[in-house]
Amino acid sequence: xxxxxxxxxxxxxxxxxxxxxxxxxxxxxxxxxxxxxxxxxxxxxxxxxxxxxxxxxxxxxxxxxxxxxxxxxxxxxxxxxxxxxxxxxxxxxxxxxxxxxxxxxxxxxxxxxxxxxxxxxxxxxxxxxxxxxxxxxxxxxxxxxxxxxxxxxxxxxxxxxxxxxxxxxxxxxxxxxxxxxxxxxxxxxxxxxxxxxxxxxxxxxxxxxxxxxxxxxxxxxxxxxxxxxxxxxxxxxxxxxxxxxxxxxxxxxxxxxxxxxxxxxxxxxxxxxxxxxxxxxxxxxxxxxxxxxxxxxxxxxxxxxxxxxx
Numbered sequence: 001x002x003x004x005x006x007x008x009x010x011x012x013x014x015x016x017x018x019x020x021x022x023x024x025x026x027x028x029x030x031x032x033x034x035x036x037x038x039x040x041x042x043x044x045x046x047x048x049x050x051x052x053x054x055x056x057x058x059x060x061x062x063x064x065x066x067x068x069x070x071x072x073x074x075x076x077x078x079x080x081x082x083x084x085x086x087x088x089x090x091x092x093x094x095x096x097x098x099x100x101x102x103x104x105x106x107x108x109x110x111x112x113x114x115x116x117x118x119x120x121x122x123x124x125x126x127x128x129x130x131x132x133x134x135x136x137x138x139x140x141x142x143x144x145x146x147x148x149x150x151x152x153x154x155x156x157x158x159x160x161x162x163x164x165x166x167x168x169x170x171x172x173x174x175x176x177x178x179x180x181x182x183x184x185x186x187x188x189x190x191x192x193x194x195x196x197x198x199x200x201x202x203x204x205x206x207x208x209x210x211x212x213x214x215x216x217x218x219x220x221x222x223x224x225x226x227x228x229x230x231x232x233x234x235x236x237x238x239x240x241x242x243x244x245x246x247x248x249x250x251x252x253x254x255x256x257x258x259x260x261x262x263x264x265x266x267x268x269x270x271x272x273x274x275x276x277x278x279x280x281x282x283x284x285x286x287x288x289x290x291x292x293x294x295x296x297x298x299x300x301x302x303x304x305x306x307x308x309x310x
Contacts, residue, residue, distance in 0.1 A: 015201035016276035039104025
C-alpha cells in the first residue's frame with residue numbers, strides 16, 4: 001500500500017464568505033454518504049449563530065455537521081486545537097465508512113489541519129518579514145530553491161508556489177537549524193496524514209458582493225441585534241476575540257451608540273466584502289485548489305467521484 005492509500009481522504013470545500021459553500025457541501029454529502037466537518041473559525045462558538053452564518057437547523061438535520069458549537073465565546077481556541085479535533089473527527093468518520101467534507105473559509109484552519117501547526121517558541125517577526133519581502137521581490141520559487149539547500153525533504157513536499165509553507169519551513173530552519181519535519185515528528189502532529197482534494201468556489205466579484213450585501217440585510221432581519229444583546233446579557237464583553245469579529249463588532253458599536261444604524265449597516269457590509277477579498281487572496285495562493293462556480297455542481301460531483309474511487 002503506498003503513502004497516499006494509507007492517508008485519510010477528505011474533500012475540502014473552501015472560498016469566500018457568502019459564496020454558498022454549505023449548500024454545495026450538503027448536496028455532495030448526501031450524494032456520497034458524507035458528513036460535514038466545519039472549518040469556520042466563528043461557527044465553533046455557541047450562541048453565535050446568525051452573525052457567523054451557521055448552518056440552519058434544517059441544514060444540520062439534512063446532513064450531520066461536526067465541530068460546530070464546541071466552545072463558549074470566552075473559551076480559548078486556536079488553529080492548533082482545531083487541527084487535532086478535525087483530524088480525530090475525520091479519522092472517526094473513515095472508521096465508520098462515512099466520507100468527510102471539510103467546509104469553511106478560514107484558510108489558517110485548513111492549513112493547520114493539512115500541514116500541522118506548532119509553536120514551542122514565538123516566531124521571529126524580523127525573519128518572517130525578510131522572507132516575505134524576498135517572496136514579493138523574487139517570487140515563491142526563489143525561496144523554494146533556497147529551501148532545497150537546507151531542507152530538501154520539506155522542499156520535495158511543498159509546491160514551489162506555496163508561499164505560506166515555504167516561508168514557514170525556512171523560518172523554522174533559520175531560527176532552529178532543524179528541518180520543520182523534525183518538529184512534526186517530535187510533537188506527534190498529523191502532518192501529511194490527510195489526502196485532500198481542495199475545491200474552491202468563486203463567482204463574478206460584483207455578484208458575490210451583491211450576495212454579501214443581501215446576506216447582511218438578512219442577518220439583521222433574522223435578529224442579529226437581539227443575538228448580540230443576549231451575548232452581552234450572558235456576560236460576554238466586547239473585548240472578547242469573537243465579539244470583535246465582523247458583524248458582532250458593528251452591532252456592539254451601534255448598541256453602545258458609537259455609530260448610527262445606517263453607519264452600522266454600511267460598515268458591516270463593507271468590511272464583509274473586504275474580508276471576502278482577503279479570503280480569495282489567501283486561497284488563490286494555493287496551487288492545489290480546483291476552482292468552480294457554485295452552479296457547476298455536476299463538474300464538482302465528477303471530481304469528487306473520481307477522487308473517492310481513485
